[in-house]
Amino acid sequence: MFAKQFISNEIFPLKKSDSAESALLFMEDWQVKQLPIVESGKVVGFVREKSLLDKEDQKVELLMDQQTEVYTVHEHTHIFEIWGKMNTYEFNTLAVVNADTIYQGVISVKDLSLVSFAHSALTQEGSIIVIEVSAIQYSVAEISRICESNEAKIIHLMIESLKDADNTLHVSIKLNKLYLTHVLASLERFGYSIVYTNSPTDPNHSLDDRYTWLVKYLNT
CATH class of the missing domain: 3.30.70.260 (ACT domain)
Incomplete structure (x- = not known):
């Protein structure tokens, strides 16, 4: 069971030009704590909910974390590694990329849990x-x-x-x-x-x- 099997059909990335207020609304709606920022098909960073609070009038570009290697997983990453990374960094989402580091989608803990349970013993x-x-x-x-x-x-x-x-x-x-x-x-x-x-x-x-x-x- 690999990352590409768990990509959400409901969660979408942010753009650099999005406001922190919009990002917080998306996070609340999708019940997530992090979202990727994607430009020209590449993950350029991500934002955490806590970094946006009380900064609603700012653009996410100014508040994003650029450690993309921390927040991304390859589309062929195994589910055990995904759970491990989420636990290590206390994420409830991760961005999925392909071999060319092109953005493929987002995995959420909710979707990961539902799909992995449905296919588990x-x-x-x-x-x-x-x-x-x-x-x-x-x-x-x-x-x-x-x-x-x-x-x-x-x-x-x-x-x-x-x-x-x-x-x-x-x-x-x-x-x-x-x-x-x-x-x-x-x-x-x-x-x-x-x-x-x-x-x-x-x-x-x-x-x-x-x-x-x-x-x-x-x-x-």
């Missing part, structure tokens, strides 16, 4: 497990082996650091199976603490099971 059928493990003991290879030994495959995985003294991790795993009784038992046998699952281990008591796991997860 999170929409596939299956159940979720959250396990607790120390960072030093974490091994995706071992977790995958345990799951696959019980005929379940990992289709999505996320890691959350609890930032405690023990460097504890919560590992959220989406598996391609609905009923995970054997997977859960195997993980616990290998010393993993199960803090949450939405798998209906017993069809007759699935709601009770889910509630128990949810309470356990919220109390960790």
